[in-house]
Amino acid sequence: KNTLNIELKMSWYESLQRWQEALNAYNLKSADSNEDFFVNKMRCLSAMSDWDDLIKQCDIAINNVNEENSEKKKQIVDLAANAALNLSDWDILEKYTEKMDENNENKTFLTAVINIRKNKLDTAKHFITKCREALDSKVSGLLLESYSRAYNNVIKLQQLLEMEEIIDYKIEERKLLMATEQIKEYPVEKLNAKIEELYQKNEVSKIPEIKELKAKLIEKWNDRLNGCQYSVDVWQKVLSIRSILLSKYENLDSWVQFSTICLKTGQSSVCQRTLDLVKEEVKKVLPRSE
Numbered sequence: 001k002n003t004l005n006i007e008l009k010m011s012w013y014e015s016l017q018r019w020q021e022a023l024n025a026y027n028l029k030s031a032d033s034n035e036d037f038f039v040n041k042m043r044c045l046s047a048m049s050d051w052d053d054l055i056k057q058c059d060i061a062i063n064n065v066n067e068e069n070s071e072k073k074k075q076i077v078d079l080a081a082n083a084a085l086n087l088s089d090w091d092i093l094e095k096y097t098e099k100m101d102e103n104n105e106n107k108t109f110l111t112a113v114i115n116i117r118k119n120k121l122d123t124a125k126h127f128i129t130k131c132r133e134a135l136d137s138k139v140s141g142l143l144l145e146s147y148s149r150a151y152n153n154v155i156k157l158q159q160l161l162e163m164e165e166i167i168d169y170k171i172e173e174r175k176l177l178m179a180t181e182q183i184k185e186y187p188v189e190k191l192n193a194k195i196e197e198l199y200q201k202n203e204v205s206k207i208p209e210i211k212e213l214k215a216k217l218i219e220k221w222n223d224r225l226n227g228c229q230y231s232v233d234v235w236q237k238v239l240s241i242r243s244i245l246l247s248k249y250e251n252l253d254s255w256v257q258f259s260t261i262c263l264k265t266g267q268s269s270v271c272q273r274t275l276d277l278v279k280e281e282v283k284k285v286l287p288r289s290e
Helices: 009-013 019-032 040-046 049-062 070-089 090-098 105-117 121-145 146-177 188-200 210-224 232-242 252-264 268-285
Strands: none
Touching: 009 019, 009 040, 019 040, 040 049, 040 070, 049 070, 070 090, 070 105, 070 232, 090 105, 090 121, 090 146, 105 121, 121 146, 210 232, 210 252, 232 252, 232 268, 252 268
């Protein structure tokens, strides 16, 4: 740049995936002009997996967007919802999903996620089917061109499959729980309260049959994940869905592998943020050493 006296365009940094430099350039340009680069800056934060900062800024911005600027509002909502999903912040995810347009395909997908979290499994199945129907024709057409062009949608189909596997797991877990002695002998009128208490105390996952069921699912998921592209974006999408069921502590091996991929691809800040989140969850589960 200095030698050839070339003025670099901010979009070039994005094309080169030099996200921090792109963010710095947008911040500098915003300070020097009246142009609005908010969505561009949020896109950079999303690429750098700086989810907390992204949501904080979107929370402020969404209330200041003019009604006529609907495209900007739509992009802000999509970016914030994606950040909430990656943070496993289900309340914020629901808040932004509700703000999405009804014809937004991503709303169908995220509504399924929310319903799984709320254990509204039949409703979740309906939205999963609806989402898959929309994707099937799209994937078929792209596969005729090339597998690489269809890959993102293939990953979306994998996410839908794993959402169905989570539903199947929850149904089977409930059956195994109801078959335990402590539940079978419990008064019917107090049953739901007792089950809720067991979940809150994390006692359900300690039941041997349920522990084995979850271990088998994790093993299957790990094998499948190792067949995916070793890409930060791909792994992040897959792991975000698995977080509906698994904490980072339960899925520790995959998150450590993900951190390694971040490091190898030069995304050290993403690696550090991920390890910090993993560390926080491990501290909550494991007793502090004396």
